[in-house]
Amino acid sequence: xxxxxxxxxxxxxxxxxxxxxxxxxxxxxxxxxxxxxxxxxxxxxxxxxxxxxxxxxxxxxxxxxxxxxxxxxxxxxxxxxxxxxxxxxxxxxxxxxxxxxxxxxxxxxxxxxxxxxxxxxxxxxxxxxxxxxxxxxxxxxxxxxxxxxxxxxxxxxxxxxxxxxxxxxxxxxxxxxxxxxxxxxxxxxxxxxxxxxxxxxxxxxxxxxxxxxxxxxxxxxxxxxxxxxxxxxxxxxxxxxxxxxxxxxxxxxxxxxxxxxxxxxxxxxxxxxxxxxxxxxxxxxxxxxxxxxxxxxxxxxxxxxxxxxxxxxxxxxxxxxxxxxxxxxxxxxxxxxxxx
Amino acid sequence: xxxxxxxxxxxxxxxxxxxxxxxxxxxxxxxxxxxxxxxxxxxxxxxxxxxxxxxxxxxxxxxxxxxxxxxxxxxxxxxxxxxxxxxxxxxxxxxxxxxxxxxxxxxxxxxxxxxxxxxxxxxxxxxxxxxxxxxxxxxxxxxxxxxxxxxxxxxxxxxxxxxxxxxxxxxxxxxxxxxxxxxxxxxxxxxxxxxxxxxxxxxxxxxxxxxxxxxxxxxxxxxxxxxxxxxxxxxxxxxxxxxxxxxxxxxxxxxxxxxxxxxxxxxxxxxxxxxxxxxxxxxxxxxxxxxxxxxxxxxxxxxxxxxxxxxxxxxxxxxxxxxxxxxxxxxxxxxxxxxxxxxxxxxxxxxxxxxxxxxxxxxxxxxxxxxxxxxxxxxxxxxxxxxxxxxxxxxxxxxxxxxxxxxxxxxxxxxxxxxxxxxxxxxxxxxxxxxxxxxxxxxxxxxxxxxxxxxxxxxxxxxxxxxxxxxxxxxxxxxxxxxxxxxxxxxxxxxxxxxxxxxxxxxxxxxxxxxxxxxxxxxxxxxxxxxxxxxxxxxxxxxxxxxxxxxxxxxxxxxxxxxxxxxxxxxxxxxxxxxxxxxxxxxxxxxxxxxxxxxxxxxxxxxxxxxxxxxxxxxxxxxxxxxxxxxxxxxxxxxxxxxxxxxxxxxxxx
Ligand SMILES: Nc1ncnc2c1ncn2[C@@H]1O[C@H](COP(=O)(O)OP(=O)(O)OP(=O)(O)O)[C@@H](O)[C@H]1O
Ligand SMILES: [Mg+2]
Numbered sequence: 001x002x003x004x005x006x007x008x009x010x011x012x013x014x015x016x017x018x019x020x021x022x023x024x025x026x027x028x029x030x031x032x033x034x035x036x037x038x039x040x041x042x043x044x045x046x047x048x049x050x051x052x053x054x055x056x057x058x059x060x061x062x063x064x065x066x067x068x069x070x071x072x073x074x075x076x077x078x079x080x081x082x083x084x085x086x087x088x089x090x091x092x093x094x095x096x097x098x099x100x101x102x103x104x105x106x107x108x109x110x111x112x113x114x115x116x117x118x119x120x121x122x123x124x125x126x127x128x129x130x131x132x133x134x135x136x137x138x139x140x141x142x143x144x145x146x147x148x149x150x151x152x153x154x155x156x157x158x159x160x161x162x163x164x165x166x167x168x169x170x171x172x173x174x175x176x177x178x179x180x181x182x183x184x185x186x187x188x189x190x191x192x193x194x195x196x197x198x199x200x201x202x203x204x205x206x207x208x209x210x211x212x213x214x215x216x217x218x219x220x221x222x223x224x225x226x227x228x229x230x231x232x233x234x235x236x237x238x239x240x241x242x243x244x245x246x247x248x249x250x251x252x253x254x255x256x257x258x259x260x261x262x263x264x265x266x267x268x269x270x271x272x273x274x275x276x277x278x279x280x281x282x283x284x285x286x287x288x289x290x291x292x293x294x295x296x297x298x299x300x301x302x303x304x305x306x307x308x309x310x311x312x313x314x315x316x317x318x319x320x321x322x323x324x325x326x327x328x329x330x331x332x333x334x335x336x337x338x339x340x
Numbered sequence: 341x342x343x344x345x346x347x348x349x350x351x352x353x354x355x356x357x358x359x360x361x362x363x364x365x366x367x368x369x370x371x372x373x374x375x376x377x378x379x380x381x382x383x384x385x386x387x388x389x390x391x392x393x394x395x396x397x398x399x400x401x402x403x404x405x406x407x408x409x410x411x412x413x414x415x416x417x418x419x420x421x422x423x424x425x426x427x428x429x430x431x432x433x434x435x436x437x438x439x440x441x442x443x444x445x446x447x448x449x450x451x452x453x454x455x456x457x458x459x460x461x462x463x464x465x466x467x468x469x470x471x472x473x474x475x476x477x478x479x480x481x482x483x484x485x486x487x488x489x490x491x492x493x494x495x496x497x498x499x500x501x502x503x504x505x506x507x508x509x510x511x512x513x514x515x516x517x518x519x520x521x522x523x524x525x526x527x528x529x530x531x532x533x534x535x536x537x538x539x540x541x542x543x544x545x546x547x548x549x550x551x552x553x554x555x556x557x558x559x560x561x562x563x564x565x566x567x568x569x570x571x572x573x574x575x576x577x578x579x580x581x582x583x584x585x586x587x588x589x590x591x592x593x594x595x596x597x598x599x600x601x602x603x604x605x606x607x608x609x610x611x612x613x614x615x616x617x618x619x620x621x622x623x624x625x626x627x628x629x630x631x632x633x634x635x636x637x638x639x640x641x642x643x644x645x646x647x648x649x650x651x652x653x654x655x656x657x658x659x660x661x662x663x664x665x666x667x668x669x670x671x672x673x674x675x676x677x678x679x680x681x682x683x684x685x686x687x688x689x690x691x692x693x694x695x696x697x698x699x700x701x702x703x704x705x706x707x708x709x710x711x712x713x714x715x716x717x718x719x720x721x722x723x724x725x726x727x728x729x730x731x732x733x734x735x736x737x738x739x740x741x742x743x744x745x746x747x748x749x750x751x752x753x754x755x756x757x758x759x760x761x762x763x764x765x766x767x768x769x770x771x772x773x774x775x776x777x778x779x780x781x782x783x784x785x786x787x788x789x790x791x792x793x794x795x796x797x798x799x800x801x802x803x804x805x806x807x808x809x810x811x812x813x814x815x816x817x818x819x820x821x822x823x824x825x826x827x828x829x830x831x832x833x834x835x836x837x838x839x840x841x842x843x844x845x846x847x848x849x850x851x852x853x854x855x856x857x858x859x860x861x862x863x864x865x866x867x868x869x870x871x872x873x874x875x876x877x878x879x880x881x882x883x884x885x886x887x888x889x890x891x892x893x894x895x896x897x898x899x900x901x902x903x904x905x906x907x908x909x910x911x912x913x914x915x916x917x918x919x920x921x922x923x924x925x926x927x928x929x930x931x932x933x934x935x936x937x938x939x940x941x942x943x944x945x946x947x948x949x950x951x952x953x954x955x956x957x958x959x960x961x962x963x964x965x966x967x968x969x970x971x972x973x974x975x976x977x978x979x980x981x982x983x984x985x986x987x988x989x990x991x992x993x994x
Contacts, residue, residue: 071577103581105583115577117575117592117593117596119599132583160671160672
């Protein structure tokens with residue numbers, strides 16, 4: 001993938017907090033080097049590239065630098081070293097008016113602790129970005145009302161943030177970030193305060209939105225199920241560095257480092273691995289009977305795999321063509337866990 | 341806790357040794373006063389630096405050569421215009437816009453409605469009641485003269501404070517310049533502000549308004565800075581991500597999000613304004629303060645009591661209202677609510693106002709209560725006071741005699757007898773003890789200029805009065821605080837009382853003491869003691885209440901008796917808070933001593949009053965700085981000490 005079709009990309013990005021002069025930053029600089037001079041490396045030598053319409057999920061322990069990375073993407077923080085390119089332009093070199101224009105037209109962000117304006121009602125909060133770009137009053141109220149009903153908050157338009165529950169505030173934040181129809185959408189743990197039912201609903205809504213309009217999304221979460229449901233790719237961070245950035249399947253099936261393997265060890269692989277990933281070329285062998293769709297996760301086709309006695313099952317691609325054969329024993333190992 | 345921390349660290353040990361050596365030196369200088377060379381007893385006349393001349397020269401330059409006069413004139417013209425408008429509206433001077441005066445019933449109704457909107461029934465009754473009282477007692481004109489100035493001065497202060505606070509927030513350099521200036525400004529006595537204003541503007545309401553504006557700006561600057569700093573970063577980031585420009589970010593995100601702090605700033609501006617407006621009677625500002633001053637000087641106790649009550653009511657009202665405003669949180673209305681439902685107070689106000697205008701059209705009594713129609717409590721109060729005095733006069737008389745002959749005069753003579761050099765060394769010793777060489781130098785740099793200014797004797801008299809008052813205040817305040825803190829309910833009530841008393845302009849405290857002791861030194865000390873006891877009392881209660889309950893329980897489990905608990909657990913832990921209280925108490929006393937000068941003292945305050953009447957800026961400011969430096973010296977010592985205690989306590993418990 002070249003930089004041309006990536007919407008956001010960064011090269012050797014560093015963000016170091018702390019006072020005074022810091023040591024020179026090279027790819028080999030360690031956290032300890034920096035700590036010795038009283039600095040904290042929140043983002044450490046990160047290079048990433050996100051395609052148009054792609055959804056990247058960032059995961060990692062608390063304090064691993066996820067929020068800081070996203071803040072660098074939006075230039076809420078200036079990178080200490082390295083560059084962030086947004087739609088082919090170096091965001092660090094933009095002038096203030098250019099940056100404001102970019103945020104007004106292209107970017108939306110949901111904040112971890114919501115960041116709602118306490119003196120404005122839910123409706124006025126959602127309308128705020130529209131107000132900033134000078135939209136007239138009636139159209140911005142109409143748009144904000146629509147956004148609030150999208151997140152299921154009709155009837156609460158006049159409430160102040162203080163009068164809303166955490167989950168409701170979070171949904172106001174989501175509605176606000178969507179008000180300007182951003183092309184690039186940053187979400188910092190956007191569903192963390194929601195109950196499981198609404199969370200699920202919001203995820204579905206989210207997937208629907210994503211299918212409808214080609215948004216480029218960077219999504220931070222602590223929830224693996226959520227990541228697997230939504231992600232095109234997952235980046236796993238540790239101490240500011242990206243350990244691995246890959247598709248969910250490859251993250252669980254081929255962890256790049258021991259840390260990633262440990263991090264993903266508790267995941268139910270059957271929910272991640274899709275039938276297509278296990279399909280091998282048939283080498284002339286032909287099998288008749290019911291075939292499995294390549295996009296289905298093993299979890300979804302578990303019943304079929306368990307009850308089907310054939311040692312090799314045929315897998316068909318999305319267009320209906322034959323893709324290959326799946327080894328049933330291998331699939332069962334993933335579904336049921338390796339035999340003891 | 342390690343073994344090492346049981347012994348003082350080497351640095352602390354050195355600190356103590358040096359301080360002891362210095363103390364010894366001070367003691368030697370004192371003992372050997374009579375054999376000391378003259379230069380060490382008092383600074384020779386030749387060494388006095390003519391600060392006053394220099395300041396006068398600077399002011400003359402500013403006024404005449406720099407054309408600052410035109411600038412101040414322009415500003416004061418704007419202020420005067422606003423004053424004319426409010427004067428016309430409130431008590432009807434025949435000036436533009438020629439609509440006033442607004443009938444008192446309408447103003448009382450407005451106050452009651454605003455009170456209700458901000459704080460419900462009780463505030464509404466307080467607000468309406470205050471204005472009805474003012475009108476019925478025939479004090480309308482004076483009270484409105486006072487209020488018309490506050491109404492103009494407070495907004496100017498708030499805007500000025502906002503601008504300067506924002507500047508300090510935006511530019512570090514501005515903050516670094518403003519910070520020391522604010523420290524000094526907040527310890528300059530009221531009169532020090534008046535003298536330059538008299539020089540530039542003259543006397544009268546306009547000068548009163550301007551001095552009020554200047555005097556009440558500092559807290560607004562501080563709170564603006566604090567408010568802007570305390571906006572959560574995510575709120576600002578969300579504003580940035582919404583594409584706000586810097587201006588939009590300031591006006592629509594930062595300032596509204598800092599609302600509570602800013603409004604607490606407004607509250608302080610209003611209270612400072614009230615205190616200053618009352619005192620501005622000394623520079624010819626008409627109103628309640630001037631009336632009170634005249635009545636006090638004529639020893640009309642009953643009438644001055646009436647005015648005092650009005651000032652107290654206004655103080656409580658303004659404080660409660662502005663605080664209620666600051667702490668008010670927005671609430672939503674149902675979307676389908678009618679206009680009436682959404683704006684009940686506006687509707688009520690319109691109805692009441694119309695009703696008020698109709699009333700006043702029907703009978704002039706509802707427009708203005710004439711003096712001869714006014715009620716008065718003065719007769720009964722005077723009679724009551726006379727009766728009281730005949731009972732306690734012997735006691736008061738004896739107390740006065742005793743205090744003057746056996747305490748005050750000997751103490752004053754002792755303070756004056758001390759050689760200057762001994763006092764300076766003593767100050768350095770204390771400084772060294774609390775904070776090492778740095779603190780010793782800071783303390784000396786506050787004390788030296790006073791010696792060099794040539795006002796040493798006067799300053800020593802001020803110091804003696806403050807010392808006596810604060811010691812008495814501690815003797816009264818700490819036990820009272822201990823009693824009050826014993827029961828949570830009682831503590832609550834006492835704190836409320838302290839809060840309320842702190843809102844009163846200092847002038848008020850003179851009424852009862854003059855009533856009891858007449859016009860003399862004892863009255864001044866008594867007023868200062870009462871005024872200074874309030875912060876001590878308050879911080880004692882808060883210090884005791886702040887002791888962590890786990891520690892109290894732990895001590896109880898070790899079988900501590902109540903006395904032991906107090907001595908070994910609660911009081912030591914409350915010491916840092918107590919020190920802060922003592923510090924405030926000293927500040928309060930200093931201000932009060934200076935204000936009380938007009939009833940007869942021989943300290944810096946008296947000289948300052950002379951400088952005021954002579955409009956001598958140089959002398960006035962030198963005296964003002966002398967007072968400020970005494971305050972800052974005490975402030976430095978006590979706060980350093982308090983911080984040290986806090987650090988010590990927390991390092992031991994960890
Ligand atoms: N403004 C700042 N100043 C100094 N250090 C900071 C600042 N912001 C973040 N850090 C540090 O950078 C590191 C990464 O913080 P970050 O907020 O990016 O973590 P995170 O991965 O988002 O964690 P969480 O999951 O808890 O939100 C942390 O160690 C944090 O202490
Ligand atoms: Mg975070």
